[in-house]
Amino acid sequence: MSHSDKPDTPAGKISPYTHPAAGWDALRYVALNLVRERVAPGKYGTLLKQNQHDGFDCPGCAWPDREHSSTFEFCENGAKAVAAEATSKRVRADLFERYTVTELLAQSDYELEQHGRLTAPMRYDAASDKYLPVSWDDAFALIAQELNALDHPDQAAFYTSGRASNEAAFLYQVFARAFGTNNFPDCSNMCHEATSRGLPPVVGAGKGTVTLDDFEHADALFLFGQNPATNHPRMLDELRSCSLRGGTIVSINPLRERGLERFTSPQDAVAMLTGGSTPIASVFVQPSLGGDLALVKGIAKRLLEKDDAALAKGEHRLLDLDFIAQHTAYFDDFAADLRGESWADLVQESGVPQEQIWLLADIYAKSERVIATWGMGITQHKHAVATIQMLTNLMLMRGNIGRQGAGLCPVRGHSNVQGDRTVGIEEQPTPAFLDRMEQVFGFPQPRQHGHDVVATIAAMAEGRVKVFVGLGGNFAVATPDTPQTFAALRSCALTVHVTTKLNRSHLVHGRAALILPTLGRTEIDLQQGVAQGVTVEDSMSMVHVSYGRNQPASDELLSEVAIVSRMAEATLGGSNGNEPGQGRHGLRWRAWRDDYALIRDDIARVFDDFHDYNARIAVPGGFHLTVAPRQRIWHTPSGKAQFSVHALPKDTPITRARALHGERLLVMMTVRAHDQYNTTIYALDDRYRGVFGMRRVLFIHADDIAMLGMQAGDWVDVHSVWDDGVERRADGFMLVAYDIPRGSVGAYYPETNALVPLASVADGAGTPTFKSIPVLLVPGSMPANGGR
Incomplete structure (x- = not known):
């Protein structure tokens, strides 16, 4: 290349x-x-x-x-x-001596990643436009000074990345609530928030109901909006096993991803030596972007019609009537809505031919045990919550929740994004949780709901949030409406980032700014001479311990727990007559950072499901947190799983935009390349999609290229269509003919995040609509970097 x-x-x-x-x-x-x-x-x-x-x-x-x-x-x-x-490349003070922040901003995300591991805390110097070394003590003193100068605790926001451990995240929320705010913007706000908000009203818990063992017993797997080969490759081993035993795997995704066609497991010596491979999905269905709600509703309607026909003929019923009667509420309302739905509307809105919808209903009806999985292809749409609840309706119709080999499986992204929420990173805490926090720690909890990611950006822009603290992540790049987000961060009095490597968020800073380097998960975390383990919760509610193996990248690095506890100590004051290391409210910051087992003891005091925490993580594999719907216990207002009714949305930003612009209006989805993880760009290839050495590409149907009067290989600029009068554009993308539905286009995240309006979010969840952006393409030119 x-x-x-x-x-x-x-x-x-x-x-x-x-x-x-x-x-x-x-x-x-x-x-x-x-x-x-x-x-x-x-x-x-x-x-x-x-x-x-x-x-x-x-x-x-x-x-x-x-x-x-x-x-x-x-x-x-x-x-x-x-x-x-584990890279040997290091970012030391000399890098910041060579480059101003303005010069570093001109580098690509890939170039910033390649500088390597940060080694010492740095403080922004406005006079030189450079980051300069700062001692840890002075860094924490600056944080305390800026936080304590605020007029109200809600003028601070505490962001959390899914990289943070349970121990660090728990202390982080204790610190912020002791400070007085529930402002916890979190990376989950941008990915599976629609899951976390959509499932509790209908099944009583915002988590998946399956474990990995259930995949061994499933007859069919329905995969919605996922690309496992890139985003969670180890899932392919489970899909391979299902395929080999004759199970049916259905891929429902606008892009026909190569990784779901055939797979060679590196752990299969015979396949590796002979060039063998296993077919994965046997059925591929490609809905139009945003069409999943209509598609799932169509499957449910067809299932109901088939059950009605079976009843009329005196044949075996397809619905699990005993389960519906014993465990669910509002089925009759749901069934009436299905019967009244138009097949023409379902086909039109889903973008899927009726015969394909019927095929999916047949597969579902013939499979005794079904697992439905979904990723951000479902959650990052305006009607994501309704879609997740409609998918739950479908699973409830045949009792496919709460039994072996069946259930709901949201596939989370970052390694502990689910665990962070479990241990209290929640801007909308329940009264019961806050009551328990008060009982355990003895100080009043802030009761007003806080800001999520989108609300935090708006609050910073309006001057209502003046201090931003980021526990990991790349907030400036991961978020929507990039120019507005940049301006919001730059309006802050202080921005603080706890991180392992340099990224763009550190260069889009407040008037004062700190970069605080931390240990990575692969590194030995010694406290008082004892190696500490941290815990995480995976997508299926398993909690297990993690011990680093490598020597730290620098002797100056602190652990996330140490950084959080020292921020808290500096901000919340000295001993106040308590034993050394305690501050306001008698919180024992020094003891916690010296021994992480004490943090886990206190997590167990707040959350009953973490009882005997330290003993249970000592068992290989850890332990499973209770998910009530898995036991068919429904913490809902009715005490049962609740069917929900959702009409097909007809008046949306996309339909309004299409009425103005006709077929030239396209709908964009953002995707990750194979050589990236979230905003981290490891290299410039996306080999499964056939892209090598570049990122500024646009996947589009060949007929749409012709409709635009263009050719594959042409360069275009992309303009989003919104009704607020703000111009949003991303320039310099090469058209790539691809197997994607007409009217839909795909481009890489985060290069196209600037096209997503801050106001374009999932109803009831606030998740940015990264998968449904109305856009227009206009002729452009190749960028100076050749599309890298």
Whole structure:
């Protein structure tokens, strides 16, 4: 993949990928990343400790571990995450001496990532436009000074990334609530918030109802809005096993992803040596963007029609009538709405032919046990909550919740995004949780609901939030409406980022700014000479412990727990007559950071389900948190699972935009490339989609290219269509003909986040609509970097 100096030549190439997912290419790319990150050969063994009981939990995705005895329990993208953390490349003071912040801002996200690990705390100096070294004591003093100068605690916001451990996240929320606010914008606000808000009203819990063992017993798997080969590759082993035993796997996604067609497991020696592979999905259905609600409702309608026909003929009923009668409420209202729904509308709104909808209903009806999984292809739409509740309706119709081999499976992204929420990172805390916090810690809890991500950006822009603290993540780049987000962060009095590597958020700063480098999960965390473990909760509510294996990248690094506790100590005051290390409200910050087991003891005091926490994580594999719907216990107003009625949305920003612009109005979805994780860009390839050496591409149907009067390979600028009069655009994208529904286009995140209006969010959840952006394409030109 050579880079031509010719100004009219792209930096990379488009070359369709025809091999199975994983296999030898996965191992080759693992090796390339180890070399690219200059990982010392002595650290290669770190990979063998990934997802092991005596090792560390993968810092990447939240897919659970099948077993802790395997010597090869890591995937390609997990290995990339480890390599990025174990890199020998270092960011020291000399980097900031060479570059101003303005100059660093001109570098790409990939270039910023490649500088390596941060080694010491830094403070922004406005006079020189550079970051300068600062002592830890002075850094914490500045945080305390700015926080305590606020007129009200709600003028601060405390952001949390899914990288944070249970221990760090729990202390973080104790600190912020002791300070006096529930402002907890969280990365879950941008991914599975629609799940967290959509499931509790209908089943009584905002989590999945399955465990990994259920995948061994499922007859069919319905995968909605997912690309497992890139986003959670270890899931492919479960899909492979299901396929080999004759189970049916249905992929429902606008993009026909190569990773769901065929898969070669690197753990299958025979397949690796013979070039063999396993077919994964046997059915591919490609709804239009935003069409999943109508599609799922269509499957449910067809199932009901088939059940009505069976009743009329005296045949075996398809609905689980005993389950519906014993465990559900409002089925009659739901059934009446289905019977009144128009097939023409369902087909039109879903973008799926009626015969395909009927096929899906047949597969569902013939499968005794069904698991429905979904990713951000479902959650990042305006009607995401309604779609998740409609999918729940479908599962309830045949009793596919709360029994072996069946259930709901939201597949979370970052490794502890679910655990952070479980231990209290929640801007809308329940009164019961706050009451328990008061009982345990003895100080009044703030009761007013706080800001989520979108509300935090608006509050910063309006001057209502003046201090932003980020526990991990890349807030400025991960969020929507990029120019507005940048301006909001720059209006703050102070921005603070706890991080392992340099990213763009550190360069989009407040008047004062701090970069606080922390230990990675692969690194040994010594406190008082004792190695500390941290815990995480995976997508299926399993909690397990993680111990780093590598020496820290710098002697100056502090753990996340230490950084949080020292921020709290500095802000909340001295001993106040208490024993050393205690501050306001008698909180024992020093003891907590010296011994993480004490944090877990206090988590157990607040949350009953964490009883005997330290003893239970000592067992290989950890323990499972109770998910009531799995036991068919429904914490809903009716005490039962509740069917819900949702009309098809007819008046939406997209329909209004299409009425103005006709077929030239397209709907965009943002996706991740194979060589990235969230906003972290490891390299510039997306091999399963056939993109190499570039990122500024636009996946579009060949007929839409012709409709626009263009050709594949042409360059376009993208303008979003919204009714607030603000121009939102992203320039310089190459058209790539791709298997995607007409009227839909795909582009990489975060390059196109600027196109998502801050006001465009999921109803009832506030999740930005990264998967349904109305856009227009106009002729453009290749950017100076050739589309990298």
